[in-house]
Amino acid sequence: MDDTLNKTIGQMVAEDYRTAQVFKNHKIDFCCKGNRTLEEVAEKKGLDLETLLQELDEVQKVSLGDQPDFKNWPLDLLADYIEKKHHRYVEERIPILMQYLNKLCNVHGNRHPELLDIFDHFSTTAGELSMHMKKEELVLFPWIRKMVDGTPDGKPLEQPHFGTVRNPIQMMMKEHDDEGERFRKIADLSNDYTPPADACNTYKVTFSLLREFEEDLHSHIHLENNILFPKAELLENKLLSN
Numbered sequence: 084m085d086d087t088l089n090k091t092i093g094q095m096v097a098e099d100y101r102t103a104q105v106f107k108n109h110k111i112d113f114c115c116k117g118n119r120t121l122e123e124v125a126e127k128k129g130l131d132l133e134t135l136l137q138e139l140d141e142v143q144k145v146s147l148g149d150q151p152d153f154k155n156w157p158l159d160l161l162a163d164y165i166e167k168k169h170h171r172y173v174e175e176r177i178p179i180l181m182q183y184l185n186k187l188c189n190v191h192g193n194r195h196p197e198l199l200d201i202f203d204h205f206s207t208t209a210g211e212l213s214m215h216m217k218k219e220e221l222v223l224f225p226w227i228r229k230m231v232d233g234t235p236d237g238k239p240l241e242q243p244h245f246g247t248v249r250n251p252i253q254m255m256m257k258e259h260d261d262e263g264e265r266f267r268k269i270a271d272l273s274n275d276y277t278p279p280a281d282a283c284n285t286y287k288v289t290f291s292l293l294r295e296f297e298e299d300l301h302s303h304i305h306l307e308n309n310i311l312f313p314k315a316e317l318l319e320n321k322l323l324s325n
Contacts, residue, residue, distance in 0.1 A: 087139065092113045092124060096113045097153070097310050102143065107298075109130060111128065112301075114302075114305040114308055114309070115304055158231050158318065159232075165306055166219075166220060166224065169302070169306070172299050181209060183292065184202045191286065200272050205265075207265060211261065218255070226245075227248070227311070230318050249316055252315065252316065256308060259304045276293055
C-alpha cells in the first residue's frame, strides 16, 4: 500500500493498465493530469482513499488478458504503435464526427443549442490535434527513433535543432492538456455523452462516437505522457552521459 501511495496515478496506469478502469469510474484524469498521487486526487475530488485502494487492488486481481506490456516496449516500436493505432484513428474519425455534428446542429440546434458549442469545441480539436500529430510525426518521433538507432560508428548524435528532447515534449504535453480540457467541456455539455429523450439515431451514434473518441484520446495521451516521453528523456540523458 505504501508503494502505491508513493506513485503517481500515471505511473500506476503505466505499470498496470487495469487500474485505468478505476480512475475512469471516478472521472479521474490519469493521462493529462497523471502526475498526481492517489492521496492528492482523493483529497481534490472528495473520495475515500481506502475505497480507491481497495478498488485498485480488486481490478489488479483480474487477468491481464491480451493487454500489451507497453512500458517494456522499445521506444521506436511504441512510437510506431501510437502513429498506426491512435493517429490513424483520429484521422479517420474526425471527418465522420464533423459531418455528424454539422447535421445535428442543422436539425436539432434550435432545441439543443449546446450542440453548437460541442461542434465548436470539436472543430477546434480537429484542427489542433491534426497539427499536433504532424509535429510528433515529423519532429519528435523521428528524433526518438534516431536516439534508439544511434550512429553507425558509435559517435555522439548531433544535437537536434530543438536543443533537447524535453523542449518538444513540454510543448506536446501542454497541447495534451488543452485537448483534455476541451473534451471535459464536451463531456459536460453532452451530459457525459447521454443523448436527450428526443434524440434520433444519428444523435445517439454521434454521442457514442464522441465518447469513443475521448476514450481513445485518453489512451493515446497516457502512452505518450506516462511512458514514451519519460523514457525518451531518460534515453537522451543516457546518451549524453556516455
